[in-house]
Amino acid sequence: MTTIKDVSERAGVSQATVSRVINGTSAVSPDKKFKVEQAIQDLGYRPNSIAQALASSRTDSIGIVVPELGSPFFASLLQEIEDNLRRFGYHVVVTAGSNTQKGQQESVDFLLGRRVDALILHTLELSDDFLIDLDKRSIPVVLVNRFVPEMATSCIGIDNELGGIEATKHLLENGHTRIACITGPLDKSDARGRLLGYRKAIELAGLEYDEMLVAQSGFTEKSGFKAMEKLLQRREQGHCNFSAVFASNDHMAVGAMECMKEHGLDIPQDISVVGFDNVNFSRYLSPALTTIHFPIEQTGVEAVNLTLAKLKQSVRNVNFTLSPTLVARNSVKDLEKKPYDFNKEII
Structure with missing residues (x-):
């Protein structure tokens, strides 16, 4: 040798x-x-x-923490980050911190022990204080899909409130006046933003926000199924009625759709559905799911741009807040009754 x-x-x-x-x-x-x-x-x-x-004192490696590896969302995000980092000579070390504070903190400690040059974190479980302290160390830190005010220049995210507005606005434009919402865990900032957008669109359309139409859920198919069951039970008991539902991610939307089908309901003839994220499987559902596109590829690109800027202490063009967009497919019924004028900006 x-x-x-x-x-x-x-x-x-x-x-x-x-x-x-x-x-x-x-x-x-x-x-x-x-x-x-x-x-x-x-x-x-x-x-x-x-x-x-x-x-x-460099390893040419970047540590990445995500909650899980099996999700299509995280798989796409990781692929985009890895592809872009390789172009600049970096390799990635990926750990799945699970959805627990302990697991995600152990993942960070593991990566620090491997002397990675920077950290890219998609974590909702670690506290703001932990992340702020981590950011004060010599290692660059980039947060994805999370905003911590004290780390504003280290955060890449999307406008979740705008996404909630666009989803609800689409249903309103199609004549739906009673719209349910399956929201994610409200201790998560992205779930709160999407619910806020839903409520804002409802109220700006001159309608009353009704808490009976809102069911909190986890970001999974199973929890989406259970949340939809709650909403249908409320409807059967006469507490609320609705012709459409906005689910705060596509996994919850899938669970909600399965629940509706088990109850003999047709989508979208009986109930229309809008999801959020536009993960790959959403277009192959029956019916194909109308959803809000989360710009995963662009998020990965911006996370890499910010990481490189921190590593090289150079100026790079970084878009810190990305805009989601509506992808209209076949899961929304047009009631041909549009009592609201949305020619003006709803935002």
Whole structure:
């Protein structure tokens, strides 16, 4: 196996000079640098990555924490981040911190122990204080789909309130005046933003916000199913009536649709449905799901841009807040009754 000694002998320089060229720790004359690089190429020498990391304090790796790996949402986000980081010579170390504070904190500690150069975190369980303290360390931190005011320049997210407005506005424009909402856990900022957008659209249309039409849920198919059961029970008991439902993510929408079908309801003839995220499977449902597009690819790109800007301490164009958009498919029935004028901006 080729060693630094072999390279130094081939180039006619000291081993220390070879080490300086490899690690870039200090200046080397152009002539000596050329000889070393030529010797490395001729001998096919591959530097020891661990030794390089110790010498340069860099590992050329970025640590990423997500709640889970099996979700289509996180799979797409990770792929986009990994593809873009590779273009700049970085590799990723990914850990799934689960949906617990303990699990996500252990993931962060694991990555710090691996001496990654930066952290990209999609975490809703870690406290603001923990993240603020982490951000004060020498390692760059980027938060995805979360906003912490004290870390405003470290956060990449989307306008969840706008997404909730657009989903509800679409149903209102199609004549639906009684719209239910299956919201995510309200201790999560994205769930609160989407519910706020739903409520804002309802009230700006001159309608009354009705808490009986809102059911809190987790961001899963199973919890979406249970939330839909609650709403249908309320309807059967005469507490509320509705012709449409806005589910705060596509997984909950799938669960809600399954519940409706078990109750013999047709979608969208009996109840219309709008989801949120536009994950890959949403277009293949029956009927294809109308949903709000979460710009996952752009989120990954912006997270990488911000990470590189922090690592290189350089100025890069970073879009910190992205705008979701409506994707209209076949899960919304047009009641042909549009009593509201939405020609003016609803926002």
